[in-house]
Amino acid sequence: MLNKRFQKSNTIAALLVGFLFFSLSLGAKEEGVKLEWRPIPDAGGYQVEIKDSRGKITREKTNASQIQLELPPGAYEHRIGVLNKYGRVSVFSAWIPFEVILSQKPEVIAAEKNKFLTKDMPESFEIKGKHFTEATKVILKDSKGNEIPVKSIDIKNSETMVVTIDKKKAPEGAVSLRLENPRNKSTEKENYFFVAETEDELAALESKSSYSGASGTFDLGAAARSAVLPGWGQYYQKKSTFRTAIFPSLVLVAGGYAAARGSSYMSSINELDAARQSNILYNSAFLQSGDPALFNLALYNYTQISPKYSSAVGEYNQLGIALGILGFFYIINVVDAGFFPGPxxxxxxxxxxxxxxxxxxxxxxxxxxxxxxxxxxxxxxxxxxxxxxxxxx
Structure with missing residues (x-):
């Protein structure tokens, strides 16, 4: 009996080692860390153990073949234990290291040298910026959209990396650079550098890129953000605190004013309708009874309809002005984000x-x-x- 249990444990261990998935570098904490493995046949559940760099172990049990964890950035190890029908661990996998990184949108600053003759094109070049990690992906494309093979990426620190390309497939024309971090955090630089056979061709490439940049200055991403939430596009462009805060403030104040004018307009409409209904009732009562007092009351009520109508018209015009102010501030907010870039x-x-x-x-x-x-x-x-x-x- 013990021999059969031992054989079964060995079989489960072999399956666990073969089926376990792990990641050397997992994404940012704000979306959690997900560990996933292939299910083990006849398993009664799993126990996941996480060990941090100080040796502290946390344990979680699950019936699924994956688990979502909240972990701060750092180096960890994990192992998966298979539970038997009594809820006890029958076998553990080996400890497997992984790293949790805080994934941020990478930033790129202009290259120190952005013009190369084909014969002088270096095999390796340095990229400066921010938020570079071992998981950062580098994509280079030439002016025709063809991807340039990258042989290696050496991350010196979070602000410097060295990229090596294949000189046998050296690019030509305007080369764009795209950096991608986990969790869909990416940034792109068009015309990051230029490569041409002659100095004249280099000058022509620069001139063409300058003209394109001048004619295509609309920032669609920032404008779309400000269209959804005023001030969001300005914040995205890292503009000043004043320019970021002024547009939502103006839209909020104008929206409040428009709401107040709308309320006043509805009140004036209700008063006008009430006066008209009262006039109909008084006239009907006078025709049925012939009471002179009802006639005087109906006449007085009738004289009030005209000023109430004028008041409703005035409130309607005020509402139109308020909505116009609101629309003006909203459009200016989108225009500022789209046509006036930040630093x-x-x-x-x-x-x-x-x-x-x-x-x-x-x-x-x-x-x-x-x-x-x-x-x-x-x-x-x-x-x-x-x-x-x-x-x-």
């Missing part, structure tokens, strides 16, 4: 670090405001707005 990092010749370029709209500083004297020994300060671009190193 961007560019590479300037003669500098080692990238430069952040931000559009600005602000009041002129006090020292630059002109004082205009008026009567009574008083003076007025002329208000002036500045529209321009701010460079930050």
């Amino acid at each position: 961007k990092q560019v590479k300037v010749e003669g500098t080692d670090a990238p430069v952040t370029v931000s559009p600005i709209l602000r009041n002129a500083i006090e020292s630059e405001k002109a004082a205009t004297y008026a009567s009574g020994n008083s003076y007025l300060l002329q208000q002036r707005m500045e529209l321009g671009v701010e460079f930050a190193w």
